[in-house]
Amino acid sequence: MSEHGGIESLPQNVLARKPTLMLVDGMALLFRAYYATALKGYIRRTEAGVPTNGIYGFVRYMWDAIRQFDPTHVACCWDMGGRTFRTEQFESYKGNRSAAPDDLIPQFDLVKDVVAAMDIPNIGMPGYEADDCIGTIAKRCAREQNMDVQILSGDNDMLQLTEDRIKVIIMKKGYGNYQVYTPEFLMEEKGLKPSQIIDMKGLMGDASDNYPGVKGIGEKTAIKLVQEFDDIDGILANLDKLTKSVRAKIENDLDMLHMSRSLAEIHCEVPVECPIDLCEFRIDDAKVSAKFAELEISSLGKMMGTDVFG
Structure with a gap:
């Protein structure tokens, strides 16, 4: 035992x-x-x-x-x-x-x-x-x-x-x-793996817990990014594939992105x-x-x- x-x-x-x-x-x-x-x-x-x-x-x-x-x-x-x-x-x-x-x-x-x-x-x-x-x-x-x-x-x-x-x-x-x-049901309902819940929250933040994520990125964009690039590391490795607007938002808030992801986990x-x-x-x-x-x-x-x- x-x-x-x-x-x-x-x-x-x-x-x-x-x-x-x-x-x-x-x-x-x-x-x-x-x-x-x-x-x-x-x-x-x-x-x-x-x-x-x-x-x-x-x-x-x-x-x-x-x-x-x-x-x-x-x-x-x-x-x-x-x-x-x-x-x-x-x-x-x-x-x-x-x-x-x-x-x-x-x-x-x-x-x-x-x-x-x-x-x-x-x-x-x-x-x-x-x-x-x-x-x-x-x-x-x-x-x-x-x-x-x-x-x-x-x-x-x-x-x-x-x-x-x-x-x-x-x-x-x-x-x-x-x-x-x-x-399986999480993937069916939200199109996300369990670990991607953390990445999604890192991007969009959480108003109830009072951390902002990346300013200007909401749930819809966060889910799309995570689904396409798997996680935050994947997103950062492919910044050149993002729209100028989304890339600028992420680059302007990199520290808070990492902080928010840490808080969400x-x-x-x-x-x-x-x-x-x-x-x-x-x-x-x-x-x-x-x-x-x-x-x-x-x-x-x-x-x-x-x-x-x-």
Whole structure:
């Protein structure tokens, strides 16, 4: 068994099923859940006034995906807050984002308590983003431990992680709506290989993460260039084949092109631990029921159904 756990360490009841690890993008689910009700003016609260709407929606989203995709193992990855190596590279990275709403802030810790009560590991690493932890664990489990991996998120940046044993499940509007990406479907839908997602973002930038790419190059041009020349290195080796306008834009923004590409790439060598035996998905009914009761969201138990609460 490796230092991170291995298939040989799995209980026999799990070995009877195909080992599959679901990695949950915690912040993506929590923010989606919070705004789904907050934007309509409704914030669920306990009698003491503690907001729980994000937690409630988070559990619904996660449980629906677990039921639908049936992983044997689950872990949840989180951004840890504070500066990351990307902020060190580019001071303005994500600098356009406003502070979290007051009603969401207390739910950051409370939702992790709920995840822990479900015996799902909470994983994060200071200095890195959840994406980097997800990428690291996904690649490690797929390549070293021969596991299938499912990444649950709403962030299309994750598409760069798809490979034969790694599927990216992108959440669509509403509960139970997903698009499952494999390398084959990514090529079919977008005409791109997984690695080309990084090159595309390097060229066009990302407004939500606040890095510009090459000024004047949008998604359509970025995709066309990557499809024709394979990657940024290929584009730079063939500048003489570009239109004068596109060539000038790239040459005028070379430093930012390389910077943006670096920022777009998910770092898959994070020194993060994820012992696979601790990720086996088992629900302790009493523990979960007690946590739901504490937060006055016991109706979630009924929603989760007889599979959990008998």
